[in-house]
Amino acid sequence: MAGMVERLVIGTLLAATFLAAPAAGTTLTLHNLCPYPVWPLVTPNTGFPSICGNDIRLEGNGHGLVSFPFPPTFWSGQLVARTGCASPSPSRCETGSARPAGVVQLTVHSAEGAPRPDLAVYSVSLVGGFNVPVVVSPQAIGGDGPCPALGCAADLNAGCPPAQRVVGAGGRAVACYGLPGYFKQRCPLTRTTPVDREPVEQHCYAPGELKVVFCQPAMVDAAQPDVVVAEN
Numbered sequence: 001m002a003g004m005v006e007r008l009v010i011g012t013l014l015a016a017t018f019l020a021a022p023a024a025g026t027t028l029t030l031h032n033l034c035p036y037p038v039w040p041l042v043t044p045n046t047g048f049p050s051i052c053g054n055d056i057r058l059e060g061n062g063h064g065l066v067s068f069p070f071p072p073t074f075w076s077g078q079l080v081a082r083t084g085c086a087s088p089s090p091s092r093c094e095t096g097s098a099r100p101a102g103v104v105q106l107t108v109h110s111a112e113g114a115p116r117p118d119l120a121v122y123s124v125s126l127v128g129g130f131n132v133p134v135v136v137s138p139q140a141i142g143g144d145g146p147c148p149a150l151g152c153a154a155d156l157n158a159g160c161p162p163a164q165r166v167v168g169a170g171g172r173a174v175a176c177y178g179l180p181g182y183f184k185q186r187c188p189l190t191r192t193t194p195v196d197r198e199p200v201e202q203h204c205y206a207p208g209e210l211k212v213v214f215c216q217p218a219m220v221d222a223a224q225p226d227v228v229v230a231e232n
Helices: 002-020 180-186
Strands: 027-032 039-044 064-069 075-082 103-109 119-125 134-139 150-152 165-167 173-176 209-214 219-221 224-229
Touching (some): 103 134, 103 209
Antiparallel strands (some): 027 064, 039 075, 075 103, 103 119, 134 150, 134 209, 165 173, 219 224
């Protein structure tokens, strides 16, 4: 009888420990497929800690790849791709330090100490303009809920009206102020006005990894890898 009681107590303690254990955290991965380097600028919202330095140079053509863990608590911030930065410091850049530039918005409701996994909320905003194609796609999805790939895989600088272009030192368009209609038509899975939302549902639990890809050739949904949406 004593042995049975002991086993019940141990089983109860193990179950309680399992339920109290934090869920696996979410990682932020940045991958640059552009034919030029990108200097990511990750800025936490007020009151949240920094998760990486902002002097990282991601080499082009897929060579630039880094990952950072989100804090084990609630975190919210934004990410902008800077281009044409002066070496060795990225403090002076052709794009990304100011408008126009696309902004990746990220929020992770971490679940430390609770059985519920992390909830990730993410979007790509072109309210302030466009500079680099960027797509956010959850990877290693271990929870439930829709986890769509969001963002813009198209180069909107190429078709930007001349009066709304930002021309770089090489004489080519490097950013675009654009109009909401132009952005939304080419990239419907972005936000182009303060009240705009994507036409897909998002409620992503336990993504494992939020992957931000610069110059991804097409929109690919990790939850439905056979579904590819080309943007041009």
